[in-house]
Amino acid sequence: MAYGFAKRLLAATLAVGLLGACSKHNAATMEESAAVPMADLSKPDAGGSAPSPAKADLGVLLAYEHRLRIRLPGERIATQAQAVQAACNGGKLGACAVLGMNQSGGDEPSATLQVRIVPEGVEPLIALAGKGDEISERSIQADDLATAVRNNTMLQDRLQKEHARLLEFQDRKDLKVADVLTLSNRIAEIEAQLQGAQQEAAQQQRRIATQLVTFNFETTRAQASRSEIGEAFRDFGGIVAAVIAFLIRAFAVLLPVLAVLLPLVWLIRRTLRKRRKA
Structure with missing residues (x-):
């Protein structure tokens, strides 16, 4: 069952x-049949004049x-x-x-x-x-x-x-x-x-x-430009502070490296001078 x-x-x-x-299929057939009369409107009639074309439906x-x-x-x-x-x-x-x-x-x-x-x-x-x-x-x-x-x-x-x-x-x-x-x-x-x-x-x-x-x-564009200039002046102090902070951090990173490299360079140069004298 x-x-x-x-x-x-x-x-x-x-x-x-x-x-x-x-x-x-029926809808497509109806559209095709409806398109034929519209195409015939552009053909001239028996008197030799073509009728005004109908407004096309897009x-x-x-x-x-x-x-x-x-x-x-x-x-x-x-x-x-x-x-x-x-x-x-x-x-x-x-x-x-x-x-x-x-x-x-x-x-x-x-x-x-x-x-x-x-x-x-x-x-x-x-x-x-x-x-x-x-x-x-x-x-x-x-x-x-x-x-x-x-x-x-x-x-x-x-x-x-x-x-x-x-x-x-x-x-x-x-x-x-x-x-x-x-x-x-x-x-x-x-x-x-x-x-x-x-x-x-x-x-x-x-x-x-x-x-x-x-x-x-x-x-407006003029007011927006003035606003950008004012914002740049307001950001001036922050930009300077950010650059100084970056330099301080860079010095803090390089300081241990310099503490090792400088004595090493001094020792190499002293050794070279002794060899030259010998």
């Missing part, structure tokens, strides 16, 4: 796999990430970073969430703020953080998640079909205890995999629907 059940379970798994393969799902370096006078950095954080938390520019905030003071104040915000709020938030020459560096990077989303959708479809098929087997009345336990373990594994795939899909949709923005607030 257990052998027959195992054969039926294997046949069910193979059937689900074949259904997944068929769905992939089929990409982009997750954007922005990085900005903003240089401000040191006394303005904390206020500016807090203003951007308050605007994000207040929701005035759309749905927004603060993911991280780091701030340091002293002679070289700085701040780092990372937020995730809807696309329409990105530019207003950047304008609030800095304007004109204050934005010394900006970069935009996009990660195409189309393949990952498609693979995750296919994985969820396969797991759902296999889960439904196993539930049908579980409803049978002629199963032994060992078969029921094996079937229950397999169903639990599939449910865990399905839950992980659903969480991954939610994360992908969140990255596509919103954009990540990282602000790095730093002092």
